[in-house]
Amino acid sequence: GLNSPLEGLGYSGMLWDEIISKRLVNFNDYVYDFTVEHPHHNFITNNFVVSNCGVRLMRTNLTLPDVKDKLRHLLAALFNNIPCGLGSTSSLKLPFHELKQVLKKGAKWAVERGYGSAEDLERTEDYGRMEGADPEKVSQRALKRGKNQLGTLGSGNHFLEIDLVEEIYLPQVAEVFGIARNQIVVTIHCGSRGLGYQVCDDHLARMRHVVDKYHISLPDRQLSCAPLTSPEGEDYFAGMAAAANYAWTNRQIIMHWTREVFQRVLNL
Structure with a gap:
């Protein structure tokens, strides 16, 4: 210990x-x-390779006294508005053709539909979109798993937290990001949900059958791989890029709903 x-x-x-x-x-x-x-x-x-499981930090101009008496209300509202847990589904039900636009555009898709602003994209890595994504490299099974999960946290180590900044270790970096002691921030950790998991599963299964062709010796079947410039490697990259765009969109929507909760509960 x-x-x-x-x-x-x-x-x-x-x-x-x-x-x-x-x-x-x-x-x-x-x-x-x-x-x-x-x-x-x-x-x-x-x-x-992880299909863009990541953390998003939301700054606020609030301090602990601003939220202390409303924390229970905030948490209850977040639970009511943002689905979480194993197999959780969203109020967003997308047809497949629209889901493929998510896989191509990433977080921009969400902003175009009112989930946030252009400023959000400017403050997101790669503007919330990975180049090279090809929805056609995402299986029908993966699409089915992802079509009703945009805007959900899932389970495991995924979370949405209301945090208080207690210590600053790199003042110059914190200043650039607009983070200060005693500030209230929100952290969102989630990824591409069942869609990304299925994309990985599908392509690992495919690569498992071609390792001999590329003279690759594996100590563990779970480490199946293929050269990036091979057809299998290129398809895998294109599919994972699509899953990464789904993850950015997922966090963008969750952030937007979190903003709405704070505005409503705190009368901002």
Whole structure:
């Protein structure tokens, strides 16, 4: 166990730090992560592709006294307006042709339909859209899993939190992002839901059948892969890019609904 809190996240066991250098080690074997010489280091995974499971931070101009007496109302309203949990579905029911537009356009699709503003896109990595996405590389099964899940959190480690900024570790960076002590912020962690999971599952199954063709030896079947320039690799990238665009859209919609909850409950 931890005998003292670590800088960063208290007793959680996580540490904020910077990688300032790296060096090549002569090691003739499989390597799945970087070796970081720190007593509390666990790992940074290498070669694991995730379909844009990410965290979005929402700034506010509020402090704790502004929300303290309304926290219960805020939480209840968030639960009522943003579906969460295993198999959760959204009030948005998209036909397949519209869902394919989501996979192409990403968060821009949401903004065009009133879920947020152009300013949101300017403050989103890659403007909330990944190039190279091809909805035709997403299976019908994946589309079915994703058509009713836009604007949902899901389960596992996905979350929506109302947070209070207690400490600033990099003042210059915080200033650029407009973050200050005692500020209320909201963090949203979610990804591409069942659609992204199915995209990955479909393409891993396909690549599992071609590893011999590309003379790839696998220590584990779950590490199935193909050269990026191969037909299988290109299709996988195009499908995962589409899933990434779904994830950006998902977080954009959740953020918009969260804004509406704050405005309504706090009379902003």
